[in-house]
Amino acid sequence: MKKPAYIAKHIRTVLQTGGSAPHSAEVERFFKEQVKSRGWCTHELRKVAVRFRRTILAEHGQGYLLQVADQLFRGDVLEEKVFAVLMLQGIVGDFGKPEFKLFESWLDRVSSWADHDGLVHYLIGPMIAADDSLLSRAPRWAKKKSRSRWHQRAAAVSLIHSTRQHKNFVDIQRMTEMLLTSDDDMVQKGLGWLLREAAKANPEQTVNYLMTIRERTPRFVLRTACETLPAKTRERVLKKNSTTDSHG
Numbered sequence: 001m002k003k004p005a006y007i008a009k010h011i012r013t014v015l016q017t018g019g020s021a022p023h024s025a026e027v028e029r030f031f032k033e034q035v036k037s038r039g040w041c042t043h044e045l046r047k048v049a050v051r052f053r054r055t056i057l058a059e060h061g062q063g064y065l066l067q068v069a070d071q072l073f074r075g076d077v078l079e080e081k082v083f084a085v086l087m088l089q090g091i092v093g094d095f096g097k098p099e100f101k102l103f104e105s106w107l108d109r110v111s112s113w114a115d116h117d118g119l120v121h122y123l124i125g126p127m128i129a130a131d132d133s134l135l136s137r138a139p140r141w142a143k144k145k146s147r148s149r150w151h152q153r154a155a156a157v158s159l160i161h162s163t164r165q166h167k168n169f170v171d172i173q174r175m176t177e178m179l180l181t182s183d184d185d186m187v188q189k190g191l192g193w194l195l196r197e198a199a200k201a202n203p204e205q206t207v208n209y210l211m212t213i214r215e216r217t218p219r220f221v222l223r224t225a226c227e228t229l230p231a232k233t234r235e236r237v238l239k240k241n242s243t244t245d246s247h248g
Contacts (some may be wrong), residue, residue, distance in 0.1 A: 008071035015079050038079045045079060049086035073106050081115035089122045100127050100134060110150040113186060120157045129161035135171050142178040151188035163198040172198055180217060184238050192224025200228050210237050
């Protein structure tokens with residue numbers, strides 16, 4: 001049987017030969033971070049990832065598939081990491097704590113918001129929403145100032161699936177309190193995204209909470225949180241906020 005590294009190498013070749021050079025340049029210009037792209041559109045990448053998942057599962061099983069994905073998420077090419085996530089996304093419900101620990105270790109390999117959000121929103125988040133015992137991990141990512149911005153962004157984004165399921169609002173409040181002082185734009189955008197989803201899923205509860213923190217919440221975060229609220233409600237939340245708007 002061929003080693004997972006061999007299959008991962010084959011997938012890298014497929015990604016390199018099947019990509020679009022012009023689109024690759026567009027993608028690389030889009031990111032603030034230095035990102036290497038093969039120029040794939042997401043829907044085409046998903047089709048190929050699903051085909052590989054089916055074949056690998058049929059021939060070698062889930063453990064082997066995870067090893068291939070782990071190899072792919074070690075690279076510095078955006079599509080390789082996204083491909084790893086897309087291969088696993090459809091079976092995330094089959095995973096448990098050992099797989100969660102593996103995905104958590106991938107946070108150290110994140111290089112842009114795109115591979116971060118794929119990993120956290122499509123793998124880690126659904127697992128936290130399904131298993132309350134995993135909720136303790138997010139605060140650890142948030143409070144370790146020595147950890148990367150991606151760990152802190154993960155602390156917020158990992159709870160989006162929970163709020164869409166009307167779960168864990170106390171944990172969302174706790175996470176907000178821990179991240180409010182961050183001046184990192186990637187962390188603020190992640191927190192704003194979480195609060196916006198909370199406002200959509202639980203508007204009354206979230207608005208009441210936003211009213212208690214609006215004077216100490218970065219303007220960008222508060223604006224993002226209010227995006228889907230009715231105009232009058234949004235105006236009420238934003239009206240007296242005096243925090244400096246560093247995002248224009």
